[in-house]
Amino acid sequence: MKILIIEDEPKTGDYLRKGLVEAGFVVDLARDGLDGLHLALGGDYDLVVLDVMLPSLDGWGVLQTLRRAGHAMPVLFLTARDRVEDRVHGLELGADDYLVKPFAFSEFLARVRTLLRRGKAQEPEILRVADLEMDTIRRRVTRADVRITLTAKEFALLELLLRRQGQVLPRSLIASQVWDMNFDSDTNVIDVAVRRLRAKVDEPFEPKLIRTVRGMGYALEAPEQP
Template identity: 45%
Template sequence: MRVLLVEDEEALAQTVKEGLTGEGFVVDIVPDGVSAVWAASEFSYDVVVLDIMLPRLNGYDVLKQLRQRKVWTPVLMLTAKDGEYDQTDAFDLGADDYLTKPFSFMILVARLRALVRRGAPERPVVITAGSLTLDPARRHVERRGVVIPLTAKEYGLLLFLMRKSGDVVSKAEILDNVWDAAYSGGDNVVEVYISYLRRKIDEPFGLQTLRTVRGLGYRLDADDPADGGVPPSGRPPSARR
């Protein structure tokens, strides 16, 4: 099992390499982000262990460039940055796991083995459903060349629906995945936000891709990206709410 270890602290890098070598891994070390992009793009690795705070190019940018180059090697972020937003950014950019320093070496080994077993299926950074595209890294939504501004809740709902594109999802599933556990209102809020989304992603484009499946829930279908145009005004839908 071949590992690319991206770490600029030489003592830590050598310690981790020695430990992983003892567990049967073959480890290459690079000390900066630019070298990491080159090595991961040019050679085949089973997993990449990537620090965030790196010289020349930080770990977030390394990860973003790798996924843009369609390098789908599993990536474990190994870093002292332990904020929830740091982790969210990493996962949105395509990270597979996240381990904070100081860490248990045996936990690191277990997680690396799990990533290797899982393999590296293709996972496009930009999610698409026909002509509708969503880039989690930039929180950017677009249809037929028109940028669609969304509120935070609309964005969360659309992200969930796009990840389930073609599947019917119930109100209960939507509430569980888009609203937090503290929400105590009724499920009518789902209907309200579905309506908001339709006004932004469908109606201005003359489409009906966000469908109600009577008695079951909702389904987001993919349209034909080559069919139809953009809103006559050329302006994006309103971002209110």
Template identity: 60%
Template sequence: MKILIVEDEDKTVAYLRRGLAEQGYSVDYAGNGEDGLHLALTGDYDAIVLDIMLPRLDGISLLQSLRSSRDTPVIMLTARDKVDDRLRGLGAGADDYLVKPFSFLELLARMQAILRRGRSQEATQIQVADLHIDLVARRATRRGRRLNLTAKEFSLLAALARRRSQIVSKTAITELVWDINFDTNTNVVEVAIKRLRAKLDGPGEAKLLHTVRGMGYVLELRDGVGE
């Protein structure tokens, strides 16, 4: 999932980016309202964390402009613990509201809650054979067995599951999972695939993660054993 942070305090941005990245989210940010509005209108974000007090365009004005064409979930942040500010933000279309200083765990819980409300069951839950993936809770199980995945391993599994039965190239994986472009001659993708496969395909279980030589990887249940 991709999150946009619109915040002008560097410490808050660093705090949020680190925490969200550790949870496996891809994060963009803007330090002023004008740039934030441009990204919000042109990017494909699952949620936005928006400060009220911003240079060049305040958070309320940004949200009002955004709501004319987008319904992206928004959590508003402010240093002001005032009821009227909270009401203004909610009235402008914010989905939730937090007052600084805030707990990252609380923000994460609220974000997951609004993502559940805003997305259909099909969008948040993926089933591939006996593999079940909860995209919001970031949890994967196979026949009731919890897969102990790192943030990147879960992102890799989710990227393949969203494209189940489709071959996904190494280049596409680097963009989808690492959100960057780099030389696909490096073995970072192969290493990540090997680690994910070791956790996904247990002893006696049908193999779900397959290598298609020269093309990429595919997540699906096949009749044969496969690679």
């Protein structure tokens, strides 16, 4: 599960990131409202932990922009603003929870896990496009009722493409979501992985579902019917 923290206080941000990483999460940290918004809009996060008082753009503005852009990932406000009016305002803007500083990390972690369980429950367990089907719970992939065996990375790559079907995914996004690494333009790891995935889910079948968008990335979608 991938979490974005938007927190400008260095000690608090580092403390949260360290604790969440130790709890088994992949964590990005932004120390500025605009930087955090850019990451949230471009990344595929399962949860955003958001301060209110931030440089460049406050937490209210970050949340409003996310919701107007159609992003429904859970958002947890973590802030020193403890007035009832602030809590109500945050929840009315679309926050899923509101925790006031100072806080106990055990309570923070419990709230994070609760929000992630809710978000997970809203995601479909069966993903389909054309005759390709993925059961994310049983970790089973079939195409035209033929069972396809994938490695863990191939499964994660295909799941990302299926959940974002129809969208062109840049190599940088695929690298961060599947390999949890920054994209190096000199490496061809993404292209090799897509080629191997194609050999299993596309080459033996028709129609072809994975397409390359030159200079941009990859997309998975069923071709339009004539």
